[in-house]
Amino acid sequence: MELRDYLEILRRRWLSACIVAALVLAGAAAVTFTMTPKYTATTRLFFAVQDTQSVTDLAQGSTFTQKQMTSYAQVATSPLVLDPVIKKLHLPTTAQDLAKSVSVVVPTDTVILEVSVTGTDPQQAAKIANAVGDKLTHITSDLSPQRANGDQAVKATVLAEALTPTSQSSPNVPRNLAVGLVLGLLLGVGVALLRNVLDTKIRGDHDIRALTDQPLLGTIAFDENLPQHPVVVADDPLSAPSEAIRRLRTNLQFVDVSGSAKTIVITSSISGEGKTTTSINLAVSLAAAGSTVLLIDADLRRPSVATCLGMEGRAGLTSVLIGRASVDDVTQQWRGTNLHVLPSGPVPPNPSELLGSTAMVNLLGDLGRYFDVILMDSPPLLPVTDATVLTKHSDGCLVVVGADRVHRGQLTESLRNLETAGATLFGVVLNKVARRDAPAYVYESGYYGSAEPSEPEPEPEPNVPRRAVEAESQAS
Amino acid sequence: MMRLEPSSGDDGGPFSILCVCTGNVCRSPAAERLLAARLGEAVSVSSAGTHALIGKPVSPPMARLIADAGAEPRGFSARLINEALVRRADLILAMAHDHKAMIAEEWPAAVRRLFTLKELQRLLGEIDTERLPTGPVDVRLRSAIPLATAQRRRVDDPSLDDVTDPYGRSDETYLRAFTDIDRAVDRIARVVAPDRDRPPEPRRVDHGSVDLR
Numbered sequence: 001m002e003l004r005d006y007l008e009i010l011r012r013r014w015l016s017a018c019i020v021a022a023l024v025l026a027g028a029a030a031v032t033f034t035m036t037p038k039y040t041a042t043t044r045l046f047f048a049v050q051d052t053q054s055v056t057d058l059a060q061g062s063t064f065t066q067k068q069m070t071s072y073a074q075v076a077t078s079p080l081v082l083d084p085v086i087k088k089l090h091l092p093t094t095a096q097d098l099a100k101s102v103s104v105v106v107p108t109d110t111v112i113l114e115v116s117v118t119g120t121d122p123q124q125a126a127k128i129a130n131a132v133g134d135k136l137t138h139i140t141s142d143l144s145p146q147r148a149n150g151d152q153a154v155k156a157t158v159l160a161e162a163l164t165p166t167s168q169s170s171p172n173v174p175r176n177l178a179v180g181l182v183l184g185l186l187l188g189v190g191v192a193l194l195r196n197v198l199d200t201k202i203r204g205d206h207d208i209r210a211l212t213d214q215p216l217l218g219t220i221a222f223d224e225n226l227p228q229h230p231v232v233v234a235d236d237p238l239s240a241p242s243e244a245i246r247r248l249r250t251n252l253q254f255v256d257v258s259g260s261a262k263t264i265v266i267t268s269s270i271s272g273e274g275k276t277t278t279s280i281n282l283a284v285s286l287a288a289a290g291s292t293v294l295l296i297d298a299d300l301r302r303p304s305v306a307t308c309l310g311m312e313g314r315a316g317l318t319s320v321l322i323g324r325a326s327v328d329d330v331t332q333q334w335r336g337t338n339l340h341v342l343p344s345g346p347v348p349p350n351p352s353e354l355l356g357s358t359a360m361v362n363l364l365g366d367l368g369r370y371f372d373v374i375l376m377d378s379p380p381l382l383p384v385t386d387a388t389v390l391t392k393h394s395d396g397c398l399v400v401v402g403a404d405r406v407h408r409g410q411l412t413e414s415l416r417n418l419e420t421a422g423a424t425l426f427g428v429v430l431n432k433v434a435r436r437d438a439p440a441y442v443y444e445s446g447y448y449g450s451a452e453p454s455e456p457e458p459e460p461e462p463n464v465p466r467r468a469v470e471a472e473s474q475a476s
Numbered sequence: 477m478m479r480l481e482p483s484s485g486d487d488g489g490p491f492s493i494l495c496v497c498t499g500n501v502c503r504s505p506a507a508e509r510l511l512a513a514r515l516g517e518a519v520s521v522s523s524a525g526t527h528a529l530i531g532k533p534v535s536p537p538m539a540r541l542i543a544d545a546g547a548e549p550r551g552f553s554a555r556l557i558n559e560a561l562v563r564r565a566d567l568i569l570a571m572a573h574d575h576k577a578m579i580a581e582e583w584p585a586a587v588r589r590l591f592t593l594k595e596l597q598r599l600l601g602e603i604d605t606e607r608l609p610t611g612p613v614d615v616r617l618r619s620a621i622p623l624a625t626a627q628r629r630r631v632d633d634p635s636l637d638d639v640t641d642p643y644g645r646s647d648e649t650y651l652r653a654f655t656d657i658d659r660a661v662d663r664i665a666r667v668v669a670p671d672r673d674r675p676p677e678p679r680r681v682d683h684g685s686v687d688l689r
Contacts, residue, residue, distance in 0.1 A: 228630070228632070229630070230630055231629070231630075307630065308630050309628065309629070309630065310628035310629045310630050310631055311628060312576060312577065312580045312587055312590060313580075314577045314578075314580040314581040314584075314587075315580040315581065315584030315585075315586075315587035316584075319581075319584040324584055325584035325585050326585075329584055329585035329587070329588075330584050330585070330587055330588075332587070332588060332625070333622075333625070333626075334626075335626045335627075335628075336622065336623075336625075336626040345584070346581045
């Protein structure tokens with residue numbers, strides 16, 4: 001993956017990345033602000049050799065003292081110093097415990113000792129520090145070697161008394177928040193990448209091209225009005241989905257240059273990918289271009305064509321297959337156009353069997369004489385075998401791919417099923433593409449996204465029966 | 477051969493309408509009598525029920541409402557729907573979508589002549605009545621049917637086209653069902669029989685004392 005791909009992932013998943021970052025930051029803040037603030041008071045002591053006579057003495061004395069500093073540091077935190085401090089300040093603790101709050105630092109190559117006391121009470125910390133400093137000066141005198149004249153060789157002087165600290169030493173709020181932010185961002189990016197890896201849904205053209213070489217015959221944008229107004233090519237002919245359907249229609253002619261394809265099965269991998277809506281709109285579009293079209297609702301399990309068109313679906317294909325009606329009786333003309341619809345009929349207990357029956361084969365053969373194109377809306381490929389059965393008696397099929405709905409593995413499997421069954425696949429149609437996953441032309445209506453919309457085809461006049469015209473001429 | 481027109485009933489007589497509900501004692505008799513009154517002799521109207529209370533007269537609350545509207549509720553006997561009735565009818569008006577579904581499943585050949593009453597009312601409201609030929613009621617009716625069919629589109633809730641079943645329920649429910657039917661009949665009549673007036677409502681002093689014999 002290139003940098004561009006990473007940036008693309010981040011652009012799409014920015015929201016989850018930000019949420020994770022915000023949560024981590026909030027967590028860091030919560031932890032930081034609930035921690036009890038501690039204050040550190042520091043006193044500094046200077047250790048020196050006294051009464052040096054000469055520079056040599058001074059030099060030697062300095063070296064001696066420097067070497068002693070580590071020892072003095074240890075003394076500072078020993079009970080020797082701390083017990084008296086405890087007693088003096090009436091501290092409810094032991095020398096061992098108090099030592100934990102006392103830290104001693106000797107800056108390198110100096111004879112300075114920094115005694116720091118950390119506690120929750122700043123004033124107390126300062127007091128303890130000063131007491132420790134004070135005691136340490138006395139102890140140093142006690143411990144240092146005595147000169148011949150009775151003076152102590154090493155003397156410690158308080159350089160700076162500990163002041164009451166005004167700001168907390170811990171927790172370090174800016175640092176914690178900064179760390180939280182950085183960590184959050186890292187985690188956010190990590191989550192975004194992880195989600196991308198785990199998300200196997202098909203989203204756009206590139207996902208399909210990565211899976212199959214089959215032609216992509218159309219890319220239809222997601223339209224939230226579609227469920228309420230499914231026949232978009234008629235109700236909103238200038239919209240982007242309508243243009244996409246017309247493009248699909250044209251592309252279908254390209255893949256079937258000989259024009260011999262007559263019966264086309266329209267299916268998808270799983271349910272909810274929009275194959276019924278695509279079938280209906282493609283059928284209307286083909287009829288509008290002049291073909292006589294029959295749309296058969298061959299989904300005998302969950303038929304929906306009739307409902308989408310406001311027709312009665314309880315008389316239809318199954319009625320014909322069991323001999324209760326002729327095709328003539330139950331086909332319904334759509335809005336007086338060249339499109340005729342054969343609804344499913346009553347739902348049978350054995351859909352696969354019916355669709356593969358001799359009656360069905362014969363029916364399709366008969367119907368081919370009256371129609372230029374027969375589209376069959378069928379159940380999805382993966383749950384049941386109906387669609388695969390149908391492809392055996394048809395000239396080919398179209399697989400509708402519902403972006404944001406079907407997973408790559410599912411599409412791969414359904415395409416494989418078709419291949420195994422020896423079906424002719426004309427191509428795939430990418431449906432319900434979200435705005436952010438679509439190339440620009442998919443969402444813009446109008447030719448190449450220009451300001452002028454493209455011309456819709458004129459709708460043919462609905463037929464008024466001949467008898468009416470005759471009656472009219474008789475009456476006049 | 478693909479016929480493009482609605483299949484018509486095959487008795488060769490006047491244009492016939494069959495109204496269908498469940499018991500054939502409330503809704504479909506009301507539709508039958510109101511349509512007969514409004515459409516006149518060019519059209520023959522009858523009714524039947526999918527689970528008819530065979531032999532019974534019109535349910536009294538509905539009979540009162542029918543009479544108040546100036547139509548005739550007497551001389552009625554409920555009967556069960558059958559194939560012959562369905563085959564003869566040029567137009568079948570179901571009172572609710574489940575009657576329509578049942579008829580379509582049982583007698584699929586009738587599906588292109590089949591509407592629910594309120595569905596037809598709704599669809600006729602969408603057509604351009606200028607396109608109907610001038611002429612007698614039955615001629616206009618025959619032409620209106622494919623035009624109405626062409627207006628069909630997806631509906632969110634098919635039960636909105638149902639007339640509620642008032643049998644055994646309150647007077648308000650009866651009135652509501654009757655009003656639905658009356659309005660639908662009125663729309664149909666105004667489209668196909670615009671020259672015929674509404675029958676005058678009989679003047680009555682007393683409420684509901686109609687002789688039902």
